[in-house]
Amino acid sequence: MGYPENVLAKDEHVVLHRHPHWGRLTGPAVALIVLTAVAAFVAGYVNTRDWESNARNIVFLVIAAIWLLLVGWLTVWPFLNWWTTHFVLTDRRVMFRHGLVTRQGIDIPLARINSVEFRHGLIDRIFRTGTLIIESAAQGPLEFHDIPRVERVHSLLYHEVFDTLGSEESPS
Template sequence: MKLGPGEHVIVRTRPHPRALLLPFIGALVVLAASGFGLGLLSRDGLPSAILGWVPLLVVLVLAVAVLILLRIFLRPMMRWWGMRYILTSRRFIKRHGFSTRREHELALASIYQLDTSQTLLQRSTGSGTLTVDLGRDRTVVYPDVPQVHTFKEFMVEAIGDLPLTVMFDGVDMEADPVRDHGQEESR
C-alpha cells in the first residue's frame, strides 16, 4: 500500500476471528466422523465381503473428509486471512482476497456519519458492525470489526485531524468571510 505525503497508518486489523467459530466446529465434527469411520473399518470381525474393499474405503473416507474440510474450514479461513481493515490518516481501506486482491477505499473527508451496531454475541467478543454513511443514501457496511467502538473513535479522531482544505475541496474555510468581505468594501 502506497501512502501519500504526510499520510500514516493508524490501525491495521483483520475482521474478528469469531467468524471462524462455526467452520471450526464443523471441522471438529468432520474429523470426529472420519475417525469413527476409520475406526469401524479397522476393527476385527468385519464381514469378509468388506475386507477386500477396506483399503479403498479408507482412501475414500480420507478423501471425502479432506474435501469437506477444504470446503467448510479452509475456505472461510483463507477468506478471513486475506481480509484487512486499514485506517490511515486520510483513508479507510478494506482489502480482501487471497489470490485475487480487491481493495475498497474511502476518503475520510467523504464520510458524513459513522454508526456502530452489535449483536449480543458481538458484544461478548467486543466486535461489531461499522456502517459508514457517505451521504445521498450511500452507505457501506463493514462487519465483524474488532473493538468496533475504539475503531470508530480512531476514525472520528482521524477525520477531526484532517486539514480543513481537505474537508472542503481546497476552499480555505478558516478565514472569516464576513470580516474579509467588510475589509474589501472599505477599500
C-alpha cells in the same frame, strides 16, 4: 500480520489494521472437529470389518479424500477468506479489501467521510465486535461487519476524520 506497505501512498501511515472478528472462525473450527470425529469413527468401523486389505485400503483412501475435500471447503476456505479480509485505517483513508481468488476493495478518503456510526447488539457487545457504518460524500452508507472492538475503531476513525479536516470541532 501487518498490512502490505506497497499499497500505501508516500508518507501515509497505518493507524489501525483489523481482520474480521475471530468469531467468524468458530463455525469452521467446529466443522473441523466434527468432520475429523466422523472420519475417525467411519475408519474405525471399516477397520473392524473382515475385508480384504486392498479393499480396506481403498475405503480408507476414499474416507481420507472426502475428509480432505470437506475440510478444505468448510474449514480452510473460510479461514483463508478471513485472513485475506482487511479493514485498514490510515492517516488519509479507510481501506477495505476482501476476497481470496477475486479481490475486491474500496478506499474512502477521510476528507469525504460525512458520518461514522457503529451498531452492536448484546451478543456483539459480549464478544466485543460490531458493525461500522461509514457515510461518505460520494456514496450512501457502507457497512463493515464483524469489526473487532468496533467502539474503539469508531473513536479512532472519528478523531482521524476531524484531524484530517483540521476542523474547529476537533475533539482533541
